Amino acid sequence: xxxxxxxxxxxxxxxxxxxxxxxxxxxxxxxxxxxxxxxxxxxxxxxxxxxxxxxxxxxxxxxxxxxxxxxxxxxxxxxxxxxxxxxxxxxxxxxxxxxxxxxxxxxxxxxxxxxxxxxxxxxxxxxxxxxxxxxxxxxxxxxxxxxxxxxxxxxxxxxxxxxxxxxxxxxxxxxxxxxxxxxxxxxxxxxxxxxxxxxxxxxxxxxxxxxxxxxxxxxxxxxxxxxxxxxxxxxxxxxxxxxxxxxxxxxxxxxxxxxxxxxxxxxxxxxxxxxxxxxxxxxxxxxxxxxxxxxxxxxxxxxxxxxxxxxxxxxxxxxxxxxxxxxx
Amino acid sequence: xxxxxxxxxxxxxxxxxxxxxxxxxxxxxxxxxxxxxxxxxxxxxxxxxxxxxxxxxxxxxxxxxxxxxxxxxxxxxxxxxxxxxxxxxxxxxxxxxxxxxxxxxxxxxxxxxxxxxxxxxxxxxxxxxxxxxxxxxxxxxxxxxxxxxxxxxxxxxxxxxxxxxxxxxxxxxxxxxxxxxxxxxxxxxxxxxxxxxxxxxxxxxxxxxxxxxxxxxxxxxxxxxxxxxxxxxxxxxxxxxxxxxxxxxxxxxxxxxxxxxxxxxxxxxxxxxxxxxxxxxxxxxxxxxxxxxxxxxxxxxxxxxxxxxxxxxxxxxxxxxxxxxxxx
Numbered sequence: 026x027x028x029x030x031x032x033x034x035x036x037x038x039x040x041x042x043x044x045x046x047x048x049x050x051x052x053x054x055x056x057x058x059x060x061x062x063x064x065x066x067x068x069x070x071x072x073x074x075x076x077x078x079x080x081x082x083x084x085x086x087x088x089x090x091x092x093x094x095x096x097x098x099x100x101x102x103x104x105x106x107x108x109x110x111x112x113x114x115x116x117x118x119x120x121x122x123x124x125x126x127x128x129x130x131x132x133x134x135x136x137x138x139x140x141x142x143x144x145x146x147x148x149x150x151x152x153x154x155x156x157x158x159x160x161x162x163x164x165x166x167x168x169x170x171x172x173x174x175x176x177x178x179x180x181x182x183x184x185x186x187x188x189x190x191x192x193x194x195x196x197x198x199x200x201x202x203x204x205x206x207x208x209x210x211x212x213x214x215x216x217x218x219x220x221x222x223x224x225x226x227x228x229x230x231x232x233x234x235x236x237x238x239x240x241x242x243x244x245x246x247x248x249x250x251x252x253x254x255x256x257x258x259x260x261x262x263x264x265x266x267x268x269x270x271x272x273x274x275x276x277x278x279x280x281x282x283x284x285x286x287x288x289x290x291x292x293x294x295x296x297x298x299x300x301x302x303x304x305x306x307x308x309x310x311x312x313x314x315x316x317x318x319x320x321x322x323x324x325x326x327x328x329x330x331x332x333x334x335x336x337x338x339x340x341x342x343x344x345x346x347x348x349x350x351x352x353x
Numbered sequence: 354x355x356x357x358x359x360x361x362x363x364x365x366x367x368x369x370x371x372x373x374x375x376x377x378x379x380x381x382x383x384x385x386x387x388x389x390x391x392x393x394x395x396x397x398x399x400x401x402x403x404x405x406x407x408x409x410x411x412x413x414x415x416x417x418x419x420x421x422x423x424x425x426x427x428x429x430x431x432x433x434x435x436x437x438x439x440x441x442x443x444x445x446x447x448x449x450x451x452x453x454x455x456x457x458x459x460x461x462x463x464x465x466x467x468x469x470x471x472x473x474x475x476x477x478x479x480x481x482x483x484x485x486x487x488x489x490x491x492x493x494x495x496x497x498x499x500x501x502x503x504x505x506x507x508x509x510x511x512x513x514x515x516x517x518x519x520x521x522x523x524x525x526x527x528x529x530x531x532x533x534x535x536x537x538x539x540x541x542x543x544x545x546x547x548x549x550x551x552x553x554x555x556x557x558x559x560x561x562x563x564x565x566x567x568x569x570x571x572x573x574x575x576x577x578x579x580x581x582x583x584x585x586x587x588x589x590x591x592x593x594x595x596x597x598x599x600x601x602x603x604x605x606x607x608x609x610x611x612x613x614x615x616x617x618x619x620x621x622x623x624x625x626x627x628x629x630x631x632x633x634x635x636x637x638x639x640x641x642x643x644x645x646x647x648x649x650x651x652x653x654x655x656x657x658x659x660x661x662x663x664x665x666x667x668x669x670x671x672x673x674x675x676x677x678x679x680x681x
């Protein structure tokens with residue numbers, strides 16, 4: 026069915042289905058001028074937004090509507106997790122080219138609702154408009170955090186360790202694979218492509234970190250090099266990263282060899298891993314729980330500025346804040 | 354200067370200037386993974402979002418960057434006002450075609466900041482990306498409302514009066530004028546074009562309405578006919594509107610005559626007035642303060658459904674919920 030057959034209001038009725046998964050604090054959901062909810066008592070509110078533009082952030086020739094919806098929510102939940110918060114509600118704006126089918130839009134929302142349901146996030150509003158220049162998705166997410174558990178980029182202290190969750194570089198390597206004909210033949214390619222198309226944000230981990238003594242955090246959306254610079258700059262410190270400590274999946278080692286690339290470059294400069302990088306007092310590192318997600322110490326904080334990379338031979342070089350920069 | 358010369362991060366530094374006008378409740382503004390603020394004690398949070406797409410919602414050949422920024426904020430503040438709330442913070446996502454200049458973006462934000470400063474709304478975050486298919490702006494606004502002052506669409510009761518603020522149709526008539534060569538020659542055209550390009554939302558009025566006994570409200574973004582249907586449907590009642598009671602400016606009467614159009618059609622089906630329409634008990638109408646904004650009773654609520662228009666001869670017809678519908 027075509028969009029013009031159901032119209033804007035028919036489409037909104039489809040979107041509303043299963044949009045609320047945790048109704049407790051929702052006063053008004055989709056269908057009024059603004060959504061209304063009850064904020065958590067004694068908590069800070071968090072607010073983040075991300076815009077995804079066709080042929081900049083995604084390519085409809087290699088992502089499905091469902092995957093795109095899932096990822097659009099994931100990248101925003103990751104931002105809330107990086108602040109130590111819990112995501113609560115989301116508003117979804119979509120600009121739709123008229124040629125897209127109603128099924129495409131329904132599948133897009135199914136992908137969003139999948140992740141929203143898992144993490145008890147309500148879709149409480151949005152905007153649905155036409156966009157002749159290509160598909161545009163803008164997500165806004167509100168979350169909450171206990172003031173004592175808020176993790177900013179600015180709390181890193183000299184002597185802290187630098188820790189990352191999961192493995193790095195998988196998403197960027199997966200993106201490279203998508204542009205290589207026949208990638209589907211390689212078993213090792215699938216987890217990497219999945220990491221790129223449907224990244225899992227560290228929603229459960231983020232809110233626990235401050236209680237375990239984390240001092241600053243960021244999610245890895247633009248590559249570890251760029252995020253390390255963000256933490257260093259915001260905290261007024263330097264970060265030293267060790268190349269041989271950065272955690273890689275077995276799959277990226279195989280895929281990078283095939284592609285003639287280095288896993289380290291994907292991890293440092295690739296981006297879209299949506300893992301967390303955080304700093305934590307060295308004495309606290311043993312306290313981190315090891316269930317379900319891996320934590321790897323990849324460096325340390327020093328009194329100074331900038332980011333240094335120590336290579337396997339022990340030589341130290343300044344690491345540039347490269348990563349994805351729009352308009353460059 | 355070109356966007357690629359300042360880059361994404363240089364642009365964000367420009368945007369940050371004067372973004373916070375009411376720092377009291379802002380814990381973290383632009384520059385971290387998410388913005389952080391303290392919600393109002395005992396209040397509900399409001400959240401609204403609107404996406405504006407080039408060549409759908411605006412035409413850069415007849416609007417300036419400043420005007421566009423102003424309007425993008427205005428349409429969102431209007432939604433908060435229509436809920437009886439006070440806007441507090443905003444996040445701004447922009448998708449920028451690479452050919453746009455840095456000056457354009459700075460002017461866009463100047464327009465936003467003008468209205469934000471007036472109504473003490475902070476710009477606390479956002480996303481800045483490239484958009485090859487045209488300029489896209491998505492605004493999210495959070496506001497707050499005392500629970501007793503919340504105005505939904507669903508509270509209208511039979512016997513209530515239907516009231517609008519200001520005059521209607523000016524914006525749609527102004528849009529028509531913009532497409533008429535030489536409109537600048539006509540003095541009466543300027544207020545109408547201004548109403549279209551830089552509409553003033555009823556931010557001060559919205560939060561007062563519930564205290565004066567308003568039972569439901571909507572902002573007039575899609576024309577009075579469409580909004581009346583929204584109130585009728587949400588409240589489970591019928592609305593009767595009187596054609597001869599709808600308030601028009603002197604300018605629209607002159608312009609419509611020149612354009613061969615009817616002011617009534619602009620008011621009912623034109624949209625983007627960003628006035629408020631609300632229902633209120635007949636005995637309360639005298640209580641509305643008459644300072645600064647005009648209130649006009651345009652109809653009444655009856656037990657039933659749908660929207661009726663009573664013409665000057667007293668004949669009653671069903672009013673269709675026409676108005677702007679994306680994808681139709």
